[in-house]
Amino acid sequence: MPTIYDNIENILADELKNAFATAYKADLCVGYFNLRGWNNVAHYIDDFSGGENAQCRLIIGMQPTPQQLIKSHYSKIKTHSIDNQTAKRLQRQLAEEFRTQLTLGYPTNTDEATLKQLAEQLKAEKLTIKLFVAYPLHAKLYLIHRHDKFSPILTYLGSSNLTFSGLSRQGELNIDVPDKDAANKLMAWFEERWDDNYCLDISQDLINIIEESWVTPKLPYYIYLKIAYHLSQEARDGLNEFKIPAKFKNELLDFQQKAVLIAAHYLNKRNGVLIGDVVGLGKTITATALIKLFDDDFGFESLILCPKNLTTMWEDYSHRYGLRSVKVLSQSQVIKILPNLRRYRLVVIDESHNLRNKDGKIYKAIYDYIKRNNSKVILLSATPYNKSYADLSGQLALFIDEHEDLGISPERYMQEIGGQAEFIAKHQTSPRSLAAFNKSDHPDDWRELMRLYLVRRTRGFIQKNFSQFDEQKQRYYLEFANGTRNYFPERIAKKVEYPFDENNTNDPYAQLYSETIVKIIDTLHLPRYGLLDYLSHDITIQATQAEDIIIQNLTRAGKRLKGFARTNLFKRLESGGEAFLLSIYRHIMRNYVFIYALNKHLPIPVGQQESALLDSFITDESDLEQNDDIKITFHNDIKKYYQDAGTIYHTLQDDKGANFKWINSAFFIDALKNKLTEDSISLHQILKKVPQWHPEQDRKLQALSELITVKHAHEKLLIFTQFSDTADYLYRYFKNNNIASLACVTGKNANPTDIARCFSPISNKHEIQPENEHRVLITTDVLSEGQNLQDAHIIVNYDLPWAIIRLIQRAGRVDRIGQQADTILCYSFLPEDGIEKIINLRNRLMQRIEQNADVVGSDERFFEGDPINIHDLYSEKNGILNEQEDKEIDLPSYALQIWNAATNANPALKTLIPKLPDVIYSSKAASDKIKTGVIVYAKTSNDNDVLTWLDNNGNIITQSQFSILNAAACSINTPITNRADSHHDLIEQSMDNIHELDATIGGQLGKKTGARYQVYHRLKVHYDHPQCDIFYNAELKKAIDEIYSYPLQEIARETLSRQLKIGLSDEQLAQSILHLRAENKYCRIVLKDDDEQKPPSIICSLGLV
Structure with a gap:
């Protein structure tokens, strides 16, 4: 009686293990073969001698897919004929399927050992694999040959493929065939197919596939270039997607042309770009060419917003380069003009770092205009942020909705606080939004965000990657298209x-730098910049609404102003004697203006309380200088300052409201006047030391x-x-x-x-x-x-x-x-x-x-x-004024130059690197400055690049793509080192982290101002009100579910955007949507299996040992 092996009561893998133990050869036929699944029998094959009649022969049938079966069933053409061309095509097809197999899942030590073992067995002829293509073959047959007189062939027939699940995990139906006659017939059946002309030997194909796959470590240099190749993808896309306008081909240097094309790609794809090349590299002409490109290609009209002192320059550029339909507007005019200005589809903001403050009126006017007109935005700034990443965020928010799904998240910050779940619980915002990045102070997070929008190169980067060397002059230069050279000075x-003689009492500088004067500045009370400390708590008079606002602003700004005031005096001391003495004079006069008001019970003039104006309140462009009628005179007698203060006070009062806020002096205690007097006396000591400044x-x-x-x-x-x-x-x-x-x-x-x-x-x-x-x-x-x-x-x-x-x-x-x-x-x-x-x-x-x-x-x-x-x-040290290494160079440009330099030196790499399969790895020796571990490069399900550098314990060292790319840097002569045993385990850990993050999608509806977001929420409100028609409600519910899960078709987006603007009612909007849905013009629906979830994919990895 035959035995049934269903992998429940009897496991086929266990039976084969016993059968192979005494075998000297084997003949197998399966419909599907998993290369990694070979480990189930691999160690038994090692015991075979190899060669004819002492090996394992394996036939793989071309198992048809369900779609192919259905197509074949309904086809009117019934044929099983095949020719050599078709056979070769099927052989190539299966080879590609095997290549794909090796890029799926995560590599393991076991898989690597199994695949290497499989390749060695094929080379030693202990295993020969053929592909049967004469017709679809779905047979599963196992013939195990033994030196056994009574049972020379152990035969198993059934449903199990040569896979881990087929042999042991999933339910199958297999039986052994103990009858000798049946076994011999099955053996004859196998031999007939093995000898068929269309049973093709693919052993060498498989050897090549395995050796070209991740199983065989590649040069570290190849991994480095593969990373650079993928990171430069968007830059290369830009170069291929657009063309430089003809008028600019002779005007722009090579690096400027690349900046235009890369920026055009970002602008077209993401609605905004920040051109941040350092000073002197031609941001203005680069932006001008970009404006011209979008005019020529898309018919965009452009609005240029710039500082007042640059309007003339921009008007000149517009005229010189023939920009059509361009309006140049000073940023100081936007509050007045933008609310009623017609639509410009492209807005250029020069010196955009001036728009860091989201609360400013100018910022709000520009923000409202861009949102109202759905304009694309070009930002220009050599210093896009100062000390806070909020500077960057403010500029990006001009064209990015804070809650829009960006596809990336601040992973370093989320790791710091305990992961994505903790982030969502703490901040209640999508982790893949600009709002999420606003929570992070990690440079790695912001570099990851800015790689999507920033084009930035430094002078050193340009010199290294775009210049040529003049041997005669021993200098680097850039060459224009007309042959003109621009040398780097x-x-x-x-x-x-x-x-400077500090012991000379007649040396004015020595007097100013004396310890006495430094100590005076260091011990000033500066009460005018801390007025809150002098407010009376026993006030009987009622503050006006305006005075209440002033008092609140004193709370916010006092300490900050006091610090500015003191440091500003030191700055002026170094600038020059006259500037310093003028500042001392102004401090004394401001103090006495306050003292005068306090003595006369008059309102006190307080500087503008907006933060931007607070900074200027104590600078050289100060309030007392703004009135030319105020004469500056140094006095030996301090009492004369008080006399002048009365005149100055009334002069300022005549200009009441223009530059000052006024607050009742009765709000302040006597200590304010005392501290003002003490400071004035101290400051007067400085003027007495140097009563006049003589230029001679x-x-x-x-x-x-x-x-x-x-x-x-x-x-x-x-x-x-x-x-x-x-x-x-x-x-x-x-x-x-x-x-x-x-x-x-x-x-x-x-x-x-x-x-x-x-x-x-x-x-x-x-x-x-x-x-x-x-x-x-x-x-x-x-x-x-x-x-x-x-x-x-x-x-x-x-x-x-x-x-x-x-x-x-x-x-x-x-x-x-x-x-x-x-x-x-x-x-x-x-x-x-x-x-x-x-x-x-x-x-x-x-x-x-x-x-x-x-x-x-x-x-x-x-x-x-x-x-x-x-x-x-x-000491006039050489090189101290050269630009410092700048890690804020935009990553795609940086990676592109690595790729270009490598392929220019070795053109064969242009073909070799892109053909390298995914999942490949290598290892190199870590330098003293580089921590050991593993670099993993992956892509998420929505095709975002993720680079992670883990230490040997699985802790993240950094996710800065710039830092990781530099850590991976090496030459073609860098040798391969043995990988760490934990290499593949660390890859799996990294991929699990990415998969967990990638699985949660936030902000599916896009911008709050977008049609999809507005339609969804209006439909929700409409649906929540009871309708008479049950069928109507059911259809409406489907429309709501679909717009939440799938993007709108373009025709639906345009139609609904127009209808939202003209103000349709919810009922009219719902009817329009149901009509679009009925005509299949609503959402772009992609049907997927319920359990399908595309995992992130491994591009490559590099061990640092």
Whole structure:
């Protein structure tokens, strides 16, 4: 009697194990073969001798799919004929299926060992596998040959394929065939098919498939390039998707053309892009070309919003490059004009970092316009964020709804707080939205977000990847299409020394840097910037509504202003004697204006309480300077300041409401007047030490004069200072001393672009008479945005900012595309002998700010960036003004250049790398600076890239794609090292984390302003009201479910968007939707199996051991 093996009572795998134990060869025929499932019998085959009559022969039938069976059943053409071409096609088809098998699931140590064993057995001819293609074959036959006189062949027939589930896991129906005659007949049946002309040997195919798969480690360099290839996909898509407008082909350098095309891809795909190339790389012309491209391809009309001082420049660009239907509007005019402005489909925002504050009126006006018109947005900024990622978020929110599903999430932050479930519980927002990223302060999270929207390259990146080297000049250059070369100049730090004798009582600078003056500033009460501390609690009068608002704002801003006031005095002290003394005078006068009001029981003038204006309240463009009628006079007798205060008070009062809020002085206690008086007396001691400032005795000024008149008497100089007081002081002195071709730009100038053109006419393509051209330009940072000043190559830092990045940015004003000089000279003024006093002062103030962060406030930008190493400036250290390594280069551009450099050096890689199968891995030795572990590169179900670097314990080191790409970097000569035993386990852990995150979808309905979101919620409200028709309700419920689960078809989206705008009622909207649904024009429905959920896929992995 035959035995039944159904994998319930009797397990076929157990029986085969016993049968193979004494076998010397085997003949198997199955309908399906899982390569990884070979481990069920592999170790038995190892015992075979190999070769003819001592091997395992395996026939795989071409098992038809259910769809093929149905098609065949209803086909009118019934044929089983086959030809060689068809046979070869079927062989290739199965080979691809085997390749696909090896990319599914996660690799394991067991699978790797099994597949290597399978390949070795095929090579040793212990196993031969053939594919039967003569006709569909679904047979399952196992013939086990033994040296046994009574039972030489053990035969099993049934339903089990050679898979793990077929042999042991799932229910099957198999029997053994003990009858010898039946066994011999089955053996003959097998031999007949084995010898059939259309039973094709695929052993070598399988060897190749396994050796080309992940089972065989590849060079680490190949893994590195595979990562770069995939990360650069969007950049390559942009290059292939769009073309540079003809007018710009000779105007743009190669890196600028790539920026235009990549930005066009982002803009078209995601409705917005941030072009963030560093200063001097041509963001304006790049954006101009992008505007032209969208005009030519899509007929988009463009609205350009820019700072007031750049409107002339943008109008010139629009005219020069023939931009049609372009309107240029100053950002200062948007509140008035945008509400009634017609629709422009493309909005360009220059210097977009100025729109960081979502609460600002200008921001809200622009935001409302973009949302109302569904405009695409181009943002331009060399400094897209300062110290807070909220700066970036504010700009992105102009075109991204905070709750829109972005497809990615702040994974580093979610990991920190305990995972996705904890994030949702804590924040009640979709984890894949801009609102979610707003919760994160992790750079890795923001880099992941910005790779979708940012195009940013640095000068160093351009020089490394796009330039050529001139052997004769030993310099790098960029080449325009017409052959013109643009060389990269060298930035050279130079010092200008001036005498400084701290022991000389007649040296005004020595007096100002004395310990006495530093101590006075350090111990000031500054009560005007902490008025809340002086409010009376026994007030009997009732505050007005306006006064209530002022008091609340004092609570918010007091400590912050006090910190600004103190640090601002130190900044001015370094800028110059006159600027510092003017600041001291203004502090005294403001104090006495308050004292006067308190004594006379008059309202006190308080600076504007908006945060942006609070900053300017204590700067050089301050309230007391805004009235030209107020004469500045230093007094020896402090009482005279009080006399002047009365005049100033009434002058300010005449301008009541323009620059001040006014609050009843009765609200404040007497301590306010006492502290104001104490500060005024202390500050007056400074003025008594240096009662007047004489330019002729100003050694720093005289050193600048020598630079202008002697050392660079015939060259252009761009002189930077932080304060308009200092700029005006320098301008007055040199103008009075007959320095020709002199100009000065501060915030008071109506049109600084005109002055910039006269200073740098060539780079601005501006025709000008020689006598109108400027040689020396003194400026504050008002010229820091968007101006071409590269006719000059000499920068002078009359005062030093406190962060090295500011000096680098100043150098960038002239180190721009088009600079003809070999060197950029960057002069900084330093005292000959008092350098340590400046350094000590800075260190002391820095320590104070760090210890009293609550006083200075979190928005303090006094020490923004790395501090300047003054010793390096003093020694004129080479390279200190070069741009620092910037990790904010946009990732697709960075990855594209890695790919281009590799394939240019070795063109064969262009074909080799894309053909590498998924799941491949390698390992390389980790350097001292790189932590050991595994890098895993995967794609989510919606095709988002996920890079994870795990340590050997499975902890995430980083998910920064930039950092991981650099960690994977290696050369083609980097050897393969043995992988860690935990390599595959770490891959599985990483993929499980991705799968868990990918399984939860948030924000399915898209933007709140979108048609899908609005229709869903209006239908829900309408459905919740009882209807008479049960059938109507049922259809409506289906429509609601479908729009929640599936996207709208384009025709439905356009129709419903129009109907929403004209204000249809809920009933009319519902009827329209049911009509669209009846005509199959509603949702784009993709039918899937109920249990189908596409898992994330492994692209590759790299072990660091």
